[in-house]
Amino acid sequence: MNKQAAQQFNIGIVGLGTVGGGTLEVLTRNKQLIEQRVGQPVVVTNVATRTLRPEQVAGVPVSGTDPFAVANDPNVDLLVETIGGFDPAFEVVRQALANGKHVVTANKALIAERGNELFALAEQHGVCLAYESSVAGGIPIIKTLRDGLAANRIDWLAGIINGTGNYILTEMSAYGRLFADVLKEAQELGYAEADPTFDVEGIDAAHKLTILASIAFGIPLQFDKTYTEGISYVTPEDISYANDLGYVIKHLGIARRTPKGVEMRVHPTLLAKSQLLANVNGVDNAILVHGDAVGSTLYSGPGAGAMATASSVVADIIDLARQQAAGVGKPVYPSLGYTQMETELRVLDIEDVESEYYLRIPVQDKVGVMARIATVLETHNINIEAVIQKESESDEVPIVILTQRAIERELNKALEEISEHAAVCGEIIRMRVEPFHGGGN
Ligand code: HSE
Numbered sequence: 001m002n003k004q005a006a007q008q009f010n011i012g013i014v015g016l017g018t019v020g021g022g023t024l025e026v027l028t029r030n031k032q033l034i035e036q037r038v039g040q041p042v043v044v045t046n047v048a049t050r051t052l053r054p055e056q057v058a059g060v061p062v063s064g065t066d067p068f069a070v071a072n073d074p075n076v077d078l079l080v081e082t083i084g085g086f087d088p089a090f091e092v093v094r095q096a097l098a099n100g101k102h103v104v105t106a107n108k109a110l111i112a113e114r115g116n117e118l119f120a121l122a123e124q125h126g127v128c129l130a131y132e133s134s135v136a137g138g139i140p141i142i143k144t145l146r147d148g149l150a151a152n153r154i155d156w157l158a159g160i161i162n163g164t165g166n167y168i169l170t171e172m173s174a175y176g177r178l179f180a181d182v183l184k185e186a187q188e189l190g191y192a193e194a195d196p197t198f199d200v201e202g203i204d205a206a207h208k209l210t211i212l213a214s215i216a217f218g219i220p221l222q223f224d225k226t227y228t229e230g231i232s233y234v235t236p237e238d239i240s241y242a243n244d245l246g247y248v249i250k251h252l253g254i255a256r257r258t259p260k261g262v263e264m265r266v267h268p269t270l271l272a273k274s275q276l277l278a279n280v281n282g283v284d285n286a287i288l289v290h291g292d293a294v295g296s297t298l299y300s301g302p303g304a305g306a307m308a309t310a311s312s313v314v315a316d317i318i319d320l321a322r323q324q325a326a327g328v329g330k331p332v333y334p335s336l337g338y339t340q341m342e343t344e345l346r347v348l349d350i351e352d353v354e355s356e357y358y359l360r361i362p363v364q365d366k367v368g369v370m371a372r373i374a375t376v377l378e379t380h381n382i383n384i385e386a387v388i389q390k391e392s393e394s395d396e397v398p399i400v401i402l403t404q405r406a407i408e409r410e411l412n413k414a415l416e417e418i419s420e421h422a423a424v425c426g427e428i429i430r431m432r433v434e435p436f437h438g439g440g441n
Contacts, residue, residue, distance in 0.1 A: 007040060008041045008043055009040060009042045009043070009077050009321040009324055009325070010046075010075050010077045010078070011043065011077070011080060011317060012044075012046040012048075012070035012073055012076035012078070013044060013046075013048075013070070013082065014047075014048045014067035014070050014071070014079060014081055014083055014092055015048075015067070015081065015082040016047060016051055016052060016082070017051055017082065017083075017084070018190045018306045018309075019106045019133070019306060019309045020083075021053065022305075022307050022309060022310030022313075023310040024044065024047075024060065025306075025307070025310065026307065026314045027042065028059075034318060037318055037322070038318055038321040038322050038325055040321070040325045042317065042318075042321050044061065045061055045073075045075055045076060046061055046069070046075070046076055047060055047061055047063065048062070048063060048065055048066055048067045048069055049062060050065050067092040068091075070092075071092050071093075071095040071096040071101070072099060076096075076101055078101060078103070078104060078317060079093070080104045080105075080313060081104070081106075081110075082105075082106055082107075082313070083107070084106075084193075085109065085110075085194070086110060089107055089110055090110060090114055093105060093118060093129070094118065094121060097118065097121045097122050097127055097129065098121065098125060100125050100127055101127060102128045102129075102130070102320045103122070103127070103128070103130070104131075104317055105129065105131050105133075105134065106131075106309055106313055107131075108135060108207040108208050108211065109207050111134050112207035112208070112210040112211055112221055112223040113207070113223050115131075115211070115214075116220055116221050119334075119336065122335060126329065126330045127331065128320055128323075128331040128335070129335055130319065130320060131211070131316075131335075132313070132316045133309045133310075133311075133312035133313045133316065134208070134211060135161060135212060136285040136287060136299075137285060137304050137305065137308040137309045138301050138305075138307075138311045139287065139299050139300065139301045140299075140312060140315065141159075141212070141299055142211075142215065143315075144289075145212065145215045145216055145289065146333070146336070146337035147333070147337070149294065149297075150337065151291075151294075152291025152292055152293045152294055153257075153291065153292040153293075154216040154217065154257070154291050154292075155256070155257055155291065155292060156254070156255065156256035157212060157254075157256075157287055157289040157290070158252055158254045158288050158434065159209075159212070159253050159277075159285065159287035159288065160250055160252060160253075160280050160286050160287075160303070161208040161212075161253045161287065162199055162204050162205040162208070162251060162285075162303070162304075163191045163284070163285055163304030163305070164183070164192045164196065164199035164200075164204075164283070164304060165202075165205065165230075165251040166281070166282065166283065166285065166303070167182065167185075167186050167191060167282055168182045168183055168186065169231060169234065169239075170282050171185075172236060172239060173239050173249070176236065183196060183200065186199075186283075189283070189305065190305055191283050191304040191305060201228070201230035202228040202229055202231070202251065202267070203228065203230075205228075205251060205253045206223065206228040208253060209226055209266055210223040210226050212287070213255035213262065215336050216255055216289075217255070217257055217342060217345060218336070218338040218341050218342045219262060219341060219343075219345050220341055220343065221336075222264070225264060225347040226266060227266065228265075228266045228267075229266065229267035230251075233268075233429070234249055234431075235429075237398075238358075238360060238431070241400045242358065244388060245270075245358075245386060245388065245402060247270040247272055247273065247278075247358075247433070248270070248271055248278045249271075249431065250269055250271055252266070252268075252269040252434065253266045260352060261345065261347060261348040262345055262347050262348060263347075263348050264348075268432075269431065269432050269434050270358050270431055270432070270433040271433075272435070275436065276288065276298050280300055283302055283303060283304050285302070285303025285304075286299065286300035286301075287299050287300075288436065350408055351409040351412065352407070352408070353408050354406065354407050354408070355405065355406070355432040355434070356403055356404060356406075356432070356433040356434075356435065357401075357402070357403045357411055357431070357433060358400070358401070358402055358429075358430070358431045358433055359400065359401040359415075359428060359429070359430050360398050360399075360429040361398060361401070361418060361424060361428050362397075362398050362424065362425050362426035362427070362428075363397065363398070363399055363421075363424055363425060364395050364396055364423045365392065365396070365397050366423050370389065372423075373399060373401070373418055373421075376418050377403065377414050380406070380410040380413055381406070381410060382404070382410060382411060382414055383404040384401055385403060386402040387399065387401050387402075396425055402433065415428055415430065
């Protein structure tokens with residue numbers, strides 16, 4: 001549709017839950033400021049929602065519960081999708097784009113899993129599908145990577161990109177609180193996904209990492225190739241051992257360009273306490289990005305919550321309203337920042353990744369066990385960096401080991417052999433340790 005230099009920019013919102021409600025609040029609260037920045041009125045003219053809270057009723061032009069009514073409304077210039085999930089969000093967005101409307105979405109699952117086709121559709125219709133709020137809540141990391149760092153070859157990025165997970169790990173580490181209690185609180189605070197398994201099992205972080213990796217390396221979105229571990233297996237015992245060794249455990253998303261291919265992985269990670277990312281706590285997110293020209297830069301701030309996420313949604317709205325006010329008919333940039341994607345760059349299997357490791361091996365306290373474990377690791381060319389075995393009154397005692405850098409395939413073989421030893425009496429816990437030396441590879 002793209003009205004040239006229209007007098008007013010009309011917005012439709014579908015879904016008025018946490019993020020949609022926050023968006024409406026920011027648009028209302030900062031209306032004058034926003035219009036000064038855009039140069040013309042920015043008006044919410046149509047809202048479809050199934051959840052209208054009493055405090056939202058005044059002045060909200062709710063036309064009903066049908067999101068397609070907004071996607072098909074000829075007066076709407078831009079549709080804000082804050083329903084979440086795929087059904088009906090995918091079809092609503094598809095319909096709006098096909099009708100020539102810009103779309104702003106906070107839906108990371110939609111972008112990570114269906115973004116390739118939706119971006120192509122947006123381009124075909126000469127409109128934008130903007131998604132700043134889909135990653136890291138209020139941190140403008142999409143525009144930073146795509147625009148601010150556009151001069152750089154990005155070597156790697158690593159981030160705490162799930163606010164709920166960081167909140168849980170922080171509260172467990174700092175106050176010894178129980179996982180389930182903190183998760184419940186994160187839900188009450190509006191941080192968690194509708195299905196909190198997405199937060200706890202790393203799916204939400206994997207969606208976000210998929211998006212960041214595509215912008216960083218110019219590769220198509222490949223959620224199915226992102227290796228994913230959640231935080232549900234992180235115990236107070238591991239947090240305490242990590243602490244004794246000078247580390248904290250954080251849930252990280254890591255994307256790295258290597259000579260062999262691209263790493264895309266999400267998992268609990270031990271970070272030395274002195275590292276910047278180790279000190280990002282609570283619901284905050286942070287992303288450390290290394291570019292060949294600029295070196296390392298860090299972006300941090302609130303990663304979840306109504307107002308933080310709305311800050312990014314409204315920034316996208318302003319961006320597109322400005323384009324319309326200026327009479328720009330076509331989007332000024334490709335969705336992921338590339339006119340041509342790197343389709344040959346392969347995503348590495350997790351077994352090809354090299355890392356340092358934290359191991360906790362539950363064993364019976366018998367002569368020769370430690371020596372046997374050391375021998376197996378040595379056979380697989382894995383050097384030990386540090387070991388802890390505390391005194392224990394019981395027969396069972398964990399051996400905790402930090403290794404030097406090793407290939408995961410070799411570590412897996414070593415752990416298989418170790419687990420067959422008669423003295424090993426439980427599941428071996430393994431977590432990756434990241435030193436972030438900087439530079440390329
Ligand atoms: N559940 C998400 C989080 C919301 O905790 O980070 C923001 O994407």
